[in-house]
Amino acid sequence: MTTSTRGSSSQRNQALPAVLVLEDGRTFSGRAYGAVGETFGEAVFSTGMTGYQETLTDPSYHRQVVVMTAPHIGNTGVNDEDPESQRIWVAGYVVRDPARIPSNWRSVRSLDEELTAQGVVGISGVDTRALTRHLRERGAMRVGIFSGDALPDAGTMLAKVRQAPEMKGSDLSAQVATKEAYVVPAIGEKKFTVAAVDLGIKGMTPHRMAERGIEVHVLPATATVEDVYAVEPDGVFFSNGPGDPATADHPVSVMQAVLARKTPLFGICFGNQILGRALGFGTYKLKYGHRGINQPVQDRTTGKVEVTAHNHGFAVDAPLDKVSDTPFGRAEVSHVCLNDNVVEGLHLLDQPAFSVQYHPEAAAGPHDAAYLFDRFVELMRDNNQHSVSQMEGQRA
Ligand SMILES: NC(=O)CC[C@H](N)C(=O)O
Numbered sequence: 001m002t003t004s005t006r007g008s009s010s011q012r013n014q015a016l017p018a019v020l021v022l023e024d025g026r027t028f029s030g031r032a033y034g035a036v037g038e039t040f041g042e043a044v045f046s047t048g049m050t051g052y053q054e055t056l057t058d059p060s061y062h063r064q065v066v067v068m069t070a071p072h073i074g075n076t077g078v079n080d081e082d083p084e085s086q087r088i089w090v091a092g093y094v095v096r097d098p099a100r101i102p103s104n105w106r107s108v109r110s111l112d113e114e115l116t117a118q119g120v121v122g123i124s125g126v127d128t129r130a131l132t133r134h135l136r137e138r139g140a141m142r143v144g145i146f147s148g149d150a151l152p153d154a155g156t157m158l159a160k161v162r163q164a165p166e167m168k169g170s171d172l173s174a175q176v177a178t179k180e181a182y183v184v185p186a187i188g189e190k191k192f193t194v195a196a197v198d199l200g201i202k203g204m205t206p207h208r209m210a211e212r213g214i215e216v217h218v219l220p221a222t223a224t225v226e227d228v229y230a231v232e233p234d235g236v237f238f239s240n241g242p243g244d245p246a247t248a249d250h251p252v253s254v255m256q257a258v259l260a261r262k263t264p265l266f267g268i269c270f271g272n273q274i275l276g277r278a279l280g281f282g283t284y285k286l287k288y289g290h291r292g293i294n295q296p297v298q299d300r301t302t303g304k305v306e307v308t309a310h311n312h313g314f315a316v317d318a319p320l321d322k323v324s325d326t327p328f329g330r331a332e333v334s335h336v337c338l339n340d341n342v343v344e345g346l347h348l349l350d351q352p353a354f355s356v357q358y359h360p361e362a363a364a365g366p367h368d369a370a371y372l373f374d375r376f377v378e379l380m381r382d383n384n385q386h387s388v389s390q391m392e393g394q395r396a
Pocket of ligand 1: 060239240245313
């Protein structure tokens with residue numbers, strides 16, 4: 001989707017004109033930032049004041065053009081420790097005021113250089129407050145960024161934006177997930193084995209499990225039920241990922257097989273939407289989604305409120321105030337977003353399965369929700385103890 005002229009110096013790029021064109025015809029002018037060329041995607045905004053490296057490299061942002069509401073981006077440059085995957089996934093990047101001199105002890109290059117090196121077209125000098133308000137009022141929509149000396153005429157640019165694919169109906173997990181299975185070893189003593197279905201997994205997620213003594217077998221999005229059970233898992237995990245959950249029929253059917261076997265199950269973000277679908281709930285597109293690291297969520301099982309990291313444009317349509325009967329027993333909405341009452345978590349009452357719509361791995365973001373990884377460990381421990389006592393009962 002991105003064409004770019006590589007190799008030009010960042011400073012020269014920044015002097016070039018750029019324009020952002022929304023599919024409803026509104027345009028914003030600015031200057032080239034990162035690679036020069038044109039790019040298309042869904043325009044979304046993120047309210048994170050920090051963590052731009054984690055945002056850029058989160059595979060869930062595949063095919064999205066991310067607008068940063070924080071006005072000054074790039075201050076801490078780019079390091080080699082913070083990326084959540086091997087590359088930048090955002091389709092384009094929109095900032096108000098890029099840092100001219102990045103400064104941080106870990107920084108090895110500037111954000112502008114990194115975007116240029118990875119061929120990511122961006123735009124700076126945009127009135128991001130006006131753009132965010134527009135998206136909030138009109139909803140997320142397709143967008144194009146065009147930069148360079150000779151920009152196409154307005155009609156051509158708008159026509160190109162309107163030809164870009166929509167996010168609704170897009171099936172993207174297989175494009176971003178690993179092609180080969182790999183193992184993230186437990187840190188310290190190994191206590192559990194987890195099969196993690198990669199739908200666009202962030203690097204911090206298996207790390208948070210490894211920290212708790214879990215050996216994580218990360219499997220491709222196309223993994224079958226047989227692949228999942230071949231690793232003899234104590235628990236199964238479904239990751240975050242890009243695209244419309246309504247298209248994720250394969251992971252839904254794999255998850256249903258896992259639920260039928262009552263194996264402990266945990267899902268994050270796309271994984272929460274898949275659990276919703278596996279239980280028979282619908283999913284729908286939010287007007288402009290939740291993206292950032294400052295979203296208040298209530299855990300209804302404890303009443304506690306946590307500040308959490310989000311990146312989702314779709315949500316599960318489940319009743320908030322009633323227990324639902326599903327093919328896998330009773331299910332309940334466990335977490336809710338306090339800004340807008342969107343479903344942020346589900347759990348089953350009759351077997352060990354739960355999921356959240358947000359990001360307890362906290363990369364970037366506050367660590368309030370880390371307890372969810374401990375909950376997963378407890379489910380696996382209880383389930384293993386239960387199986388041992390059942391076996392002993394049978395022998396007696
Ligand atoms: N981070 C995610 O897993 C996002 C899930 C889904 N693609 C959405 O936008 O809602």
